[in-house]
Amino acid sequence: MTANTMKVDDQAKIDLFQVIAPIVMQYLAANSPDRALIADDIIDFFALSIAAVIENNTDLSTPQHLRKAGEAAGKHIAHWVRLLKLDHEHRGMSLLAMTMGTVASDEAQR
Numbered sequence: 001m002t003a004n005t006m007k008v009d010d011q012a013k014i015d016l017f018q019v020i021a022p023i024v025m026q027y028l029a030a031n032s033p034d035r036a037l038i039a040d041d042i043i044d045f046f047a048l049s050i051a052a053v054i055e056n057n058t059d060l061s062t063p064q065h066l067r068k069a070g071e072a073a074g075k076h077i078a079h080w081v082r083l084l085k086l087d088h089e090h091r092g093m094s095l096l097a098m099t100m101g102t103v104a105s106d107e108a109q110r
Contacts, residue, residue: 010083018099025100 024045029037054060054069088094093101 014095017095018102021096021099 025037025042028041028045029035032041050073054066054073057069060066060069084095091098
């Protein structure tokens with residue numbers, strides 16, 4: 001997970017997150033019986049996304065390979081949690097709150 005193994009820089013990933021997160025959240029909420037959304041639904045959706053990528057990797061042919069891939073995904077998540085916590089402390093707002101606040105502001109201006 002070192003920086004030199006990644007091909008896309010972190011800011012590009014953050015920019016993409018800010019585009020797709022509101023779409024994902026709106027879709028999930030629209031498909032909830034009471035239109036409510038909980039963190040577990042969001043996490044489960046992104047877990048499904050990660051699992052689909054791992055499952056599609058033909059180099060992962062044994063249960064041990066799949067387990068290690070899951071552990072590696074967990075390390076990526078832990079890395080981002082640490083970075084986002086530091087950013088939250090610095091900005092005073094989480095990336096998700098900032099993203100959803102921007103969406104709400106954009107919709108109010110329309």
